Structure formats: C-alpha cells, structure tokens
Amino acid sequence: MKYKINMILSVxxxxxxxxxxxxxxCKNAQVVEKSVxxxxxxxxxxxxxxxxxxxxxxxxDIYEDWANSGHGKMNYGCYMCHGDGMENFSVQPETDMCIxxxxxxxxxxxRMENQGCFDCHDGHTLNP
Amino acid sequence: xxKKYTRREFIKTSAAASAAAGIGVSLFPGxxxxxxxxxxxxxxxxxxxxxxxxxxxxxxxxxxxxxxxxDELNTVNNGHLCVKAFYLHKAVNSxxxxxxxxxxxxxxxxxxxxxxxxxxxxxxxxxxRKANGGNALAFYGSGQGETEETYMANKLFKGCIGxxxxxxxxxxxxxxxxxxxxxxxxxxxxxxxxxxxxxxxLFFLAGSNTAEAHPIIFERIMxxxxxxxxxxxxxxxxxxxxxDQVADLHLFPKPGYDLAIFNAMAKVLIDEGYxxxxxxxxxxxxxxxxxxxxxxxxxxxxxxxxxxxxEKISGVPAQDIIKAARMFxxxxxxxxxxxxxxxxxxxxxxxxxxxxxxxxxTGKIGVPGSDSFSLTGQPNACGGVxxxxxxxxxxxxxxxxxKEAHRAKVAKVWGVPASNIQxxxxxHTIAMFSALNExxxxxxxxxxxxxxxxxxxxxxxxxxxxxxxxxxxxxFYPTMTTEYADVVLPAAFWTEKEGVYGxxxxxxxxxxxxxxxxxxxxxxAFILRDLGKKMGFEKEFxxxxxxxxxxxxxxxxxxxxxxxxxxxxxxxxxxxRGLTWPVPTEDHPGTYKRFMAGDPIxxxxxxxxxxxxxxxxxxxxxxxxxxxxxxxxxPHDDPAEPTDSEYPLALTTGRVLEHWHTMTMTGTAPELNRxxxxxxxxxxxxxxxxxxxKNKEQVVIETRRGSMQFEARVIDRPVQGTIFVPWHWxxxxxxxxxxxxFDPGSKEPEYKVAxxxxxxx
Ligand code: SF4
Numbered sequence: 001m002k003y004k005i006n007m008i009l010s011v012x013x014x015x016x017x018x019x020x021x022x023x024x025x026c027k028n029a030q031v032v033e034k035s036v037x038x039x040x041x042x043x044x045x046x047x048x049x050x051x052x053x054x055x056x057x058x059x060x061d062i063y064e065d066w067a068n069s070g071h072g073k074m075n076y077g078c079y080m081c082h083g084d085g086m087e088n089f090s091v092q093p094e095t096d097m098c099i100x101x102x103x104x105x106x107x108x109x110x111r112m113e114n115q116g117c118f119d120c121h122d123g124h125t126l127n128p
Numbered sequence: 129x130x131k132k133y134t135r136r137e138f139i140k141t142s143a144a145a146s147a148a149a150g151i152g153v154s155l156f157p158g159x160x161x162x163x164x165x166x167x168x169x170x171x172x173x174x175x176x177x178x179x180x181x182x183x184x185x186x187x188x189x190x191x192x193x194x195x196x197x198x199d200e201l202n203t204v205n206n207g208h209l210c211v212k213a214f215y216l217h218k219a220v221n222s223x224x225x226x227x228x229x230x231x232x233x234x235x236x237x238x239x240x241x242x243x244x245x246x247x248x249x250x251x252x253x254x255x256x257r258k259a260n261g262g263n264a265l266a267f268y269g270s271g272q273g274e275t276e277e278t279y280m281a282n283k284l285f286k287g288c289i290g291x292x293x294x295x296x297x298x299x300x301x302x303x304x305x306x307x308x309x310x311x312x313x314x315x316x317x318x319x320x321x322x323x324x325x326x327x328x329x330l331f332f333l334a335g336s337n338t339a340e341a342h343p344i345i346f347e348r349i350m351x352x353x354x355x356x357x358x359x360x361x362x363x364x365x366x367x368x369x370x371x372d373q374v375a376d377l378h379l380f381p382k383p384g385y386d387l388a389i390f391n392a393m394a395k396v397l398i399d400e401g402y403x404x405x406x407x408x409x410x411x412x413x414x415x416x417x418x419x420x421x422x423x424x425x426x427x428x429x430x431x432x433x434x435x436x437x438x439e440k441i442s443g444v445p446a447q448d449i450i451k452a453a454r455m456f457x458x459x460x461x462x463x464x465x466x467x468x469x470x471x472x473x474x475x476x477x478x479x480x481x482x483x484x485x486x487x488x489x490t491g492k493i494g495v496p497g498s499d500s501f502s503l504t505g506q507p508n509a510c511g512g513v514x515x516x517x518x519x520x521x522x523x524x525x526x527x528x529x530x531k532e533a534h535r536a537k538v539a540k541v542w543g544v545p546a547s548n549i550q551x552x553x554x555x556h557t558i559a560m561f562s563a564l565n566e567x568x569x570x571x572x573x574x575x576x577x578x579x580x581x582x583x584x585x586x587x588x589x590x591x592x593x594x595x596x597x598x599x600x601x602x603x604f605y606p607t608m609t610t611e612y613a614d615v616v617l618p619a620a621f622w623t624e625k626e627g628v629y630g631x632x633x634x635x636x637x638x639x640x641x642x643x644x645x646x647x648x649x650x651x652x653a654f655i656l657r658d659l660g661k662k663m664g665f666e667k668e669f670x671x672x673x674x675x676x677x678x679x680x681x682x683x684x685x686x687x688x689x690x691x692x693x694x695x696x697x698x699x700x701x702x703x704x705r706g707l708t709w710p711v712p713t714e715d716h717p718g719t720y721k722r723f724m725a726g727d728p729i730x731x732x733x734x735x736x737x738x739x740x741x742x743x744x745x746x747x748x749x750x751x752x753x754x755x756x757x758x759x760x761x762x763p764h765d766d767p768a769e770p771t772d773s774e775y776p777l778a779l780t781t782g783r784v785l786e787h788w789h790t791m792t793m794t795g796t797a798p799e800l801n802r803x804x805x806x807x808x809x810x811x812x813x814x815x816x817x818x819x820x821x822k823n824k825e826q827v828v829i830e831t832r833r834g835s836m837q838f839e840a841r842v843i844d845r846p847v848q849g850t851i852f853v854p855w856h857w858x859x860x861x862x863x864x865x866x867x868x869x870f871d872p873g874s875k876e877p878e879y880k881v882a883x884x885x886x887x888x889x
Binding site: 048050052073074075076077080083084085086087088100101104105106 | 195200208210211339347350373786799800805
C-alpha cells in the first residue's frame with residue numbers, strides 16, 4: 001500500500017513539475033534518466049528478482065490487469081514491452097515492438113493510419 | 129561504486145517516469161525500434177529454439193541481424209512469437225560468440241588457425257583409429273543441428289571412419305517417443321498435424337508444461353478454448369504449472385507412478401462403453417511380453433488397474449481418474465500432447481505405449497481433431513536426428529544399420545564400401561559417455577550441444593571429457609563442455625548458414641543464409657566435410673560444395689520411405705512455409721494425416737486392401753504387421769530410484785518459459801535473464817512447513833550423487849513430496865544431481881525422478 005502512495009505522490013509531483021515549463025521538463029527528465037541508467041548498472045541489487053515479483057507487490061492493480069490479459073496468460077512479462085531495465089527501458093513501448101510478435105496485425109495497424117497499438121489497446125489489459 | 133537502488137526507489141523512479149511519458153516524453157531511451165528504421169530486409173526462416181517450428185522473419189540491415197518478427201504466412205504460428213524467439217537477434221550478435229578456433233596448450237585454450245586446429249583433430253582421430261579401431265571414436269550431435277550437418281557427421285563417422293558411435297541429445301529427450309510410436313503405431317512420428325488442435329474437443333496434456341515448453345502450441349490451445357468453451361483440458365503432471373490456467377481437471381501423480389493411471393483410464397473407457405469395437409477389431413492387435421493376445425486377455429490385464437488400485441499406486445484420487453476417462457471418452461475428438469514428463473523416464477516407452485492405447489481403443493486417431501501427438505523439444509530432433517538417422521542404430525532416411533540392404537543402399541549413395549558401415553548399433557549416449565570415462569572411446573567430436581551440463585548425473589562424465597581427446601564445435605564460448613575440450617571449433621550460427629529443420633509435425637522448413645558467419649566461424653557441415661578430407665576421405669567429401677547438394681543426396685535416400693521428402697526440393701522449400709511428409713513429388717502438397725485417405729502412400733498402396741477389409745486406416749510402417757497398430761499391456765513399474773526414509777522427496781526437473789537448455793542462447797538476452805534471473809527450488813508449502821523452510825531461504829538439495837544450494841520458493845506448485853528445479857543455469861547445474869538410469873528400450877535417462885532430501889543451508 002505504501003508503494004502505491006509513493007507512486008501516486010511521485011506522479012503528482014512530477015506532473016506539476018512538468019506542467020511548469022519545457023525547460024523544467026527536460027531538466028527533470030535528465031535527472032530521472034541518469035538515475036535509471038545508474039540503477040541499470042546494479043545487477044546485484046534488485047536485478048536478482050524479476051520485474052514481476054516486485055510489481056506484484058508494488059503495483060498490484062497493474063499486475064492484475066496484466067495477469068488477466070493475453071500476455072499474462074502466456075506469462076509474457078514486463079520485459080517484453082518495457083525492456084530489461086538494464087540495457088534498455090521504455091515506459092511507453094513503441095508499436096513496432098508489438099508488431100514483431102503480432103505481425104499478422106500489421107495490415108490492421110496500417111488501416112489505423114497514424115495510430116499506434118496503444119491508442120486503442122490498453123497496455124496492460126490489452127483491451128479492447 | 130554507483131548508488132544501489134532498492135525496489136522501492138526503483139518503483140518511485142518508474143512512476144515518475146510514467147508520468148513524464150504520459151505526456152509524450154520517454155525518459156528511458158535505448159529500446160531498439162528496428163522495424164521503424166528503413167532499409168531492413170526481411171528473410172523467411174524458422175525459429176532457432178524449440179520443436180514447435182514457428183516461422184520467423186529475420187530482419188537484416190547492412191549485413192547485421194537487427195530484429196526478429198513472426199512470419200504471418202506460416203501456419204504454425206500465424207505471425208506470433210514467444211518470448212525466446214523475440215530476442216534471437218541478441219544471440220546472433222552476442223559477445224559470447226566464438227570467432228576463432230582454439231587449441232588447448234599447457235592446459236589453456238588458446239587461439240589458433242583453422243589449419244592448425246583441423247590438422248590436429250585429423251591427426252589425433254587417425255592415430256586413435258589406427259591404434260584402437262574406429263569404435264574408439266564417437267560423435268555426439270544435436271537436435272538443433274541442421275539435417276545437412278547431421279548428414280555429414282553420419283557419413284564421416286558411420287560411412288568413412290566405420291563406427292556407429294553416432295549419437296545426439298535427442299536420445300535424452302525424444303528416444304522414448306520414437307520407441308512408443310514404432311512399437312504402437314509401427315512408424316515414428318505423429319499421425320496428424322497441429323491443425324488438429326483447432327478441431328479437438330478435449331486435450332489431455334500428460335507430462336507437458338505446454339505453456340512454458342511449447343508456448344505457441346499453448347497459445348493455439350488457449351485461443352481455441354476461449355472461442356469454444358465446450359473444449360475441455362485435462363492435465364496429468366505432478367506439478368501445477370502456468371499451463372493450469374486452462375485446466376478443467378488436473379491429476380497430480382507422484383513422479384514416476386502414472387502408468388497405472390493410463391491403464392485405469394483404459395479400463396474405465398472399455399467398461400463404460402467408450403471403446404470403438406469396430407476399430408479395435410479391424411485395426412488393432414493386443415500384445416504383452418509373450419506376444420499377440422486377444423482382447424479378453426487385455427481386459428483381464430486391466431482388471432489389475434481399477435481406478436482404486438491406480439489411486440493406491442499413483443496418489444491420484446480414483447474419482448479423478450474416472451472423471452478424466454469419461455471426459456476422454458465422451459469428447460468426440462481428443463488430442464493427447466506429451467513431452468519430457470513421459471519421455472524422460474525409466475519406462476518412457478511404456479508410458480508412450482499407454483497413451484497410444486487410449487487413442488487406439490477409442491478410435492480417436494486418424495480423424496480430424498484426434499491424435500496421439502508427441503511434442504518434440506528441439507527444432508530439428510525429428511528432422512535431423514530421427515529422420516536423418518543421427519543415432520547409433522540408424523542410417524539417414526529411416527534406414528537401420530542392422531539391415532544389410534539398408535547399409536548397402538546408403539553406402540552406395542555415400543560412395544563408400546558397404547562393409548564400412550558396421551552391422552551392429554553403436555553405443556547409445558549413456559554407454560558412449562561411460563566408454564569415454566573408461567577410455568574405451570578415446571576421441572569424441574561434440575557438435576552444437578553442451579553435455580557437460582546436460583547429461584544426467586553429469587559430474588560422473590566429466591572424467592572422460594577431461595581425460596580423452598575431445599573436440600567441441602560451438603557457436604558460443606565458453607560453455608561447461610568447452611571447459612574440457614582439447615580443440616574448440618567456431619561454428620556458424622543460425623542466419624549464417626542455410627539448411628533444413630524438421631519440427632514436431634513432420635514439417636520440413638528451409639532456413640536461409642542471411643549474413644556471413646562471424647569472424648572465422650564456419651558452417652558445421654563444412655567443418656565436418658573438411659575434417660573428413662583431412663582424415664584422408666578427400667574423394668568421399670569432394671562433392672559437397674553446397675548445402676543443397678547435401679540435402680538433395682539425403683532426400684534421395686527418403687524416396688519410397690514412409691518419410692518421403694522427394695517433393696521437398698530447396699527451390700520449393702524456399703517458397704513455401706514448409707512441407708509435411710510424405711511429400712513424394714514436387715507437385716504434392718504434403719500430407720495431413722498418415723495411414724489413411726489423403727496420405728499418398730496409403731492411397732497408392734494400401735487403400736484398396738483397407739477398403740476390402742472395411743478399414744479406414746492402414747498402419748503400414750516398418751514395425752506394424754498387417755497394417756495393424758498394437759495395444760500394449762504395460763504393467764506398473766516403479767521409478768529407478770524410489771523415495772525412501774533417507775531421501776524422502778522426489779526431485780523433478782524442467783524448464784521455464786524464458787530459457788532454453790543450458791542458456792548459451794537465452795542467456796545473451798538481458799530481458800530473458802531479467803525475467804528469471806536465478807535457479808531456485810520449488811517446495812510444496814506443506815513440505816516446507818514440515819521442514820521449517822521459509823520462502824526465499826537458502827536450502828541444500830542432496831541426492832545420492834551430490835548436493836547443491838538453491839533459494840527456496842515455497843509455492844503451491846509441486847505435489848506434496850515433490851521438489852522441482854529448472855535446469856538451465858550453469859552455476860546451478862541440477863542435472864549433476866539427476867540419476868542416469870535409463871529406459872531399457874529407448875535408453876533415454878530418467879531425468880524426471882530422483883530421490884532427494886532438503887536441508888537448510
Ligand atoms: S514456441 Fe518455440 S519455435 Fe515458436 S517462437 Fe517460441 S521457441 Fe520459437
């Protein structure tokens with residue numbers, strides 16, 4: 001529960017910061033990016049557990065959304081879309097990541113013109 | 129040392145990043161979006177990993193493999209990929225790729241030239257052969273090698289050196305399935321294809337964690353069940369796995385005690401009128417150790433396996449066994465899928481026979497949606513080793529070393545005297561590595577596999593690997609096996625060579641050469657060819673300039689055989705998404721169901737006879753008599769090492785979704801490492817409580833072969849009295865603790881059951 005509160009607080013604080021100006025956005029972005037890069041260098045710390053193990057405790061709602069989705073049923077974990085957190089990490093994965101495994105949906109995507117998969121499909125439930 | 133992050137801090141950072149990304153800014157750049165970059169060329173190929181044989185498109189740009197995507201035109205996976213294949217390009221480009229030959233000098237492997245390395249191997253092998261005979265040499269290959277590669281190895285060792293000591297790791301995973309198919313249906317490999325999945329009403333998953341070991345098959349089953357809620361799934365496994373999310377009923381036997389369950393199910397099926405009497409009368413014979421018996425004898429035999437007796441033996445409630453049998457009987461169509469849970473057993477062939485029995489007595493075979501369908505572990509275990517003859521008793525194209533006519537036929541094609549091929553099978557895998565320990569085998573060539581980690585009771589066999597002259601051809605370095613090698617040869621990897629893989633469903637598929645081999649790496653088939661020339665077989669290996677020449681010669685040997693591949697030329701395979709044999713001519717589309725109408729062999733040779741006898745199938749394989757399949761009376765048998773007061777737990781091993789074998793490939797993808805970073809032991813919560821073991825505590829597993837420390841994962845997965853360890857990690861090679869007892873028929877080891885105990889570390 002306290003993880004959740006921390007997370008919500010972080011989101012509020014950052015959203016306010018981002019709303020202030022572009023320069024503050026970039027500054028904040030750099031600070032966080034550096035921290036994550038640093039984090040990514042520490043295989044011996046939280047890298048000893050899977051993303052999933054931690055997120056099932058810390059973001060149970062997201063975990064549940066994922067677990068009940070097609071990805072969850074196949075046990076295709078966080079890393080598939082978000083990266084391993086060590087070499088790469090993407091908060092908002094790009095559509096072409098999806099297309100590699102769902103290549104039969106490429107025609108459907110083309111018809112959507114400028115939309116990406118996540119414009120319609122929720123990233124964790126994968127609905128609709 | 130940079131700052132350590134706790135879980136909590138990471139989540140906080142991630143949450144902040146999520147917020148930023150929500151307004152369109154990625155704070156974590158670095159994901160490769162290969163598909164978005166222009167100039168990517170896509171090449172149709174096959175997944176390098178498992179026996180499902182999914183079609184992939186290899187993305188290449190400027191001579192580099194940058195991405196993999198599913199091949200939407202391939203009927204196996206319809207464009208979908210599982211997590212392993214998604215990261216295959218990382219294996220191609222891994223820092224662990226070996227780029228040059230190495231020779232052990234003063235105890236250390238040092239870089240050498242090809243000339244020096246191959247000269248050394250040829251000289252050593254010839255010395256050994258001259259002093260001790262051909263049988264002092266051996267080849268140990270892989271179900272991951274291409275058919276062309278195994279073909280070259282077979283010719284060099286069986287045809288030129290003159291030893292049948294040619295084995296491969298499919299002995300460790302599929303040999304029992306081969307024995308089962310041959311003895312029950314008369315011919316190896318399944319009757320039907322994957323397309324039966326979408327026509328089946330019931331799935332019996334016996335000894336198969338399909339969700340993790342064959343993910344795309346699981347996806348097809350799951351999709352089918354979602355669309356058709358009447359579809360039912362019964363699981364037989366001592367462990368709850370991710371496959372359970374689709375289960376309607378799960379039977380949890382004690383590991384190694386399930387044979388009685390199959391017999392009890394057969395009894396219920398017959399007693400309750402689910403047997404197909406007409407099919408039984410026209411298509412089957414009943415046999416036990418004394419030979420052919422009548423149906424009444426079979427029924428009497430089954431009286432020893434009432435559901436209640438089976439409950440006593442297996443621990444599965446009689447009511448559940450009855451329920452499973454009724455579900456099987458009531459369903460119009462049923463598919464049984466199995467893999468290592470039945471194969472890697474002291475009585476693996478019997479387990480296979482008993483599964484076939486269920487389909488045979490109910491006639492749930494040879495009809496769309498019904499099949500007794502073995503799932504293969506490796507991508508070319510069927511194609512290269514079972515069909516290609518990469519085991520000690522086989523020759524290419526379903527020929528046998530014991531048959532004089534087969535030896536003569538193959539020798540003629542190889543251009544060697546028939547007398548070169550020995551009439552006696554060579555040593556099977558465990559016997560071969562035992563002989564290496566004892567010095568009877570003095571030189572071994574290992575291709576595309578890592579036996580120092582993968583053999584059961586592995587440590588026992590390190591002695592021979594260390595003491596004898598061992599050559600390892602590998603794409604990755606180091607592995608546990610290269611630790612013992614005298615010479616390591618850099619092998620070209622997938623995408624850097626062309627060739628054919630044959631997957632679980634009799635489908636042969638072509639893989640193109642997309643980029644040049646890295647560094648000085650060479651294609652395994654060319655390494656073997658060149659070694660052959662250096663050993664003095666210049667004439668015998670002169671013609672093999674291309675992969676296509678090797679394939680054409682091989683497919684010529686399949687002409688007229690049950691696995692006829694004459695219609696599968698490279699030209700054709702390059703265009704289509706594989707062909708399912710028998711495919712006798714270039715205009716034949718491939719075969720859906722064997723032994724019945726639509727199978728070209730049946731249609732041309734047996735249809736008339738079958739019609740006359742009022743039959744719908746004719747089992748024409750080499751081991752069937754009068755076109756009849758066999759129902760075997762196989763009794764219960766204990767595992768080789770039952771639990772006892774000293775070792776009260778059953779240790780069973782297996783796989784996780786994200787890793788493959790000894791991780792030489794999946795270990796190159798950080799995402800896959802991240803998903804399951806370490807080995808662990810799963811312990812049932814009741815057992816854990818009884819032993820006062822807590823989740824995440826360090827524990828030591830002990831068997832009669834040694835001990836090893838693991839993190840405990842207390843979880844309601846293994847049935848009480850059973851512990852489970854995934855086998856992939858080099859730093860926790862659990863196979864060292866496994867028993868090397870093997871099935872007397874298939875010679876496949878019993879990886880799935882060993883007696884163990886646990887204590888806190
Ligand atoms: S299911 Fe097997 S063949 Fe298919 S993509 Fe996954 S590993 Fe490759």
